[in-house]
Amino acid sequence: MTMETAPPTNTDPGTNPVPVEQEAPAPAPKRLKLHGRAFYESIGSPKRIVAPMVDASELAWRILSRKYNADAAYSPMFHARLFAETEYYRRQSLRYAPTSDTEPALSYDGDQKSDRPFLIQFCANDPQHLLAAAKIAQHHCDAVDLNLGCPQGIARKGHYGAFLQEQPDLIYKLINTLHKELDIPVTAKIRILDTKETTLAYAKMVLDAGASILTVHGRRRDQKSHNTGLADWSYIRYLRDNLPPETVIFANGNILYNADVESCLEVTGADGVMCAETNLYNPAVFMPPTASFEERFPRVDVMVRQYLQIVRDLTFGEGNPVVELSKEQTREHASLTCIKSHLFRLLHAVFTRKENHYIRNSLAKASGQRFDEILKLADELEKVVDEQLKLTPETPEQWDEIMKEAGGPGADAKILRIPWWRCQPYVRPTPQQAYENGAMQKSKKERNAASKESKRELDPESATSNSTEEAPAKRQKVDELPQPEQVKANDQPDSLDPKLSS
Ligand SMILES: Cc1cc2nc3c(=O)[nH]c(=O)nc-3n(C[C@H](O)[C@H](O)[C@H](O)COP(=O)(O)O)c2cc1C
Numbered sequence: 313m314t315m316e317t318a319p320p321t322n323t324d325p326g327t328n329p330v331p332v333e334q335e336a337p338a339p340a341p342k343r344l345k346l347h348g349r350a351f352y353e354s355i356g357s358p359k360r361i362v363a364p365m366v367d368a369s370e371l372a373w374r375i376l377s378r379k380y381n382a383d384a385a386y387s388p389m390f391h392a393r394l395f396a397e398t399e400y401y402r403r404q405s406l407r408y409a410p411t412s413d414t415e416p417a418l419s420y421d422g423d424q425k426s427d428r429p430f431l432i433q434f435c436a437n438d439p440q441h442l443l444a445a446a447k448i449a450q451h452h453c454d455a456v457d458l459n460l461g462c463p464q465g466i467a468r469k470g471h472y473g474a475f476l477q478e479q480p481d482l483i484y485k486l487i488n489t490l491h492k493e494l495d496i497p498v499t500a501k502i503r504i505l506d507t508k509e510t511t512l513a514y515a516k517m518v519l520d521a522g523a524s525i526l527t528v529h530g531r532r533r534d535q536k537s538h539n540t541g542l543a544d545w546s547y548i549r550y551l552r553d554n555l556p557p558e559t560v561i562f563a564n565g566n567i568l569y570n571a572d573v574e575s576c577l578e579v580t581g582a583d584g585v586m587c588a589e590t591n592l593y594n595p596a597v598f599m600p601p602t603a604s605f606e607e608r609f610p611r612v613d614v615m616v617r618q619y620l621q622i623v624r625d626l627t628f629g630e631g632n633p634v635v636e637l638s639k640e641q642t643r644e645h646a647s648l649t650c651i652k653s654h655l656f657r658l659l660h661a662v663f664t665r666k667e668n669h670y671i672r673n674s675l676a677k678a679s680g681q682r683f684d685e686i687l688k689l690a691d692e693l694e695k696v697v698d699e700q701l702k703l704t705p706e707t708p709e710q711w712d713e714i715m716k717e718a719g720g721p722g723a724d725a726k727i728l729r730i731p732w733w734r735c736q737p738y739v740r741p742t743p744q745q746a747y748e749n750g751a752m753q754k755s756k757k758e759r760n761a762a763s764k765e766s767k768r769e770l771d772p773e774s775a776t777s778n779s780t781e782e783a784p785a786k787r788q789k790v791d792e793l794p795q796p797e798q799v800k801a802n803d804q805p806d807s808l809d810p811k812l813s814s
Pocket residue numbers: 363364365366367368388389433459460461462501529564565566567586587588589590802803804805806
């Protein structure tokens with residue numbers, strides 16, 4: 313395929329390379345507003361749900377995930393005030409439905425045929441900003457979700473996500489405003505609190521405010537980056553057992569393999585399971601555990617091809633030639649701006665092999681602007697996998713052998729030895745492992761506590777003395793650990809638009 317330079321059809325920085333109508337206040341036909349379980353059933357009682365993910369759960373990715381059995385999906389989190397006030401931000405966030413009656417050539421966010429059920433998520437701390445944003449969004453989705461779980465520094469600065477936990481009145485108002493004023497239901501995504509009882513009281517408040525679906529991420533606010541650790545499903549079970557049965561709950565956290573989805577439903581009693589990180593590494597995670605090995609752990613080159621085909625069709629239109637785009641044009645296509653991070657995740661196991669580093673290096677230099685170059689990488693990848701399979705052909709017996717090792721979820725799981733040419737989850741080191749390999753360092757408070765603890769163990773009587781013989785040595789050990797190569801930690805939106813901190 314030849315790379316052409318896009319004709320300078322329009323100098324407006326907001327121009328798309330293909331004529332897609334962007335700003336459509338699509339007058340939605342008035343729908344009957346349902347609530348809670350009635351709403352959940354009206355969208356088909358989804359069980360396998362693609363999580364909201366900044367720079368990752370964009371339209372192309374949702375379409376791919378739906379091909380692999382996801383039955384509902386959330387948008388990335390958008391900033392309510394910016395969404396309400398800035399047309400350019402909206403254009404970067406969503407591709408709108410066309411206004412005309414003619415069949416649209418391309419899929420768009422919330423497309424009835426290719427992108428439903430679809431929930432649009434916002435972060436906000438002002439009910440009026442949230443309402444203004446949600447009123448625009450409601451024409452393009454089935455429900456609007458409020459992010460109450462983001463634990464990142466940027467959320468602390470911007471005062472949203474999990475940093476609203478201390479302000480139940482504000483949370484109530486945010487949800488209740490949408491519940492009363494919006495034409496479609498409002499939903500919310502929370503993290504667990506310190507105890508089951510406080511989490512239950514929190515969940516009740518969110519539901520009383522009017523949330524139709526409650527997503528519970530079974531980790532606390534401080535469980536992020538290297539300290540992510542395991543989600544606690546017992547909290548979600550506790551909520552299930554103590555909330556009215558008509559309450560709709562999505563459980564979130566600890567999904568590594570297909571079988572974990574079923575276990576999670578069983579253990580938590582939740583209505584659906586939401587998955588984020590593993591969906592990015594293996595979009596086939598939602599395939600049923602009865603599916604073949606091939607279907608559950610597809611070849612990476614096959615997955616990359618399918619994904620790139622979706623991006624290509626969305627960007628240039630089916631069958632149209634690929635052309636080089638300007639930076640501005642690229643920025644308006646979420647599917648192009650996310651492409652490299654998706655490919656790095658999909659190919660993480662491929663890149664653990666030294667002999668494949670040249671592909672990694674080419675990917676690092678690639679850009680969504682020059683989509684043709686990315687397609688060439690896919691050709692190279694296919695060649696590499698084909699050659700590998702000639703050397704080490706796979707057999708069904710091998711697959712059975714691998715699957716025999718399947719264990720429980722999270723860190724207790726027996727990590728399956730999936731070959732590097734197949735999509736597979738990224739298994740995060742536990743906080744303990746992160747300490748041990750130096751990726752995570754203890755805070756001063758933790759170091760002091762640990763040193764006191766070890767003194768108590770060595771000599772219970774001296775535990776209260778001021779002797780510091782032992783402590784400095786221990787501290788030094790931790791402090792002097794060489795900083796290893798960053799362990800990948802992408803549990804959370806680490807690449808949020810800096811504008812969001814406002
Ligand atoms: C790349 C990435 C981006 C994320 N962005 C969001 C977001 O926009 N909104 C949100 O509520 N959670 C976000 N999260 C958190 C996930 O939705 C999910 O709650 C968390 O990763 C735990 O699920 P998991 O164990 O399946 O990864 C993000 C996670 C990842 C990995």
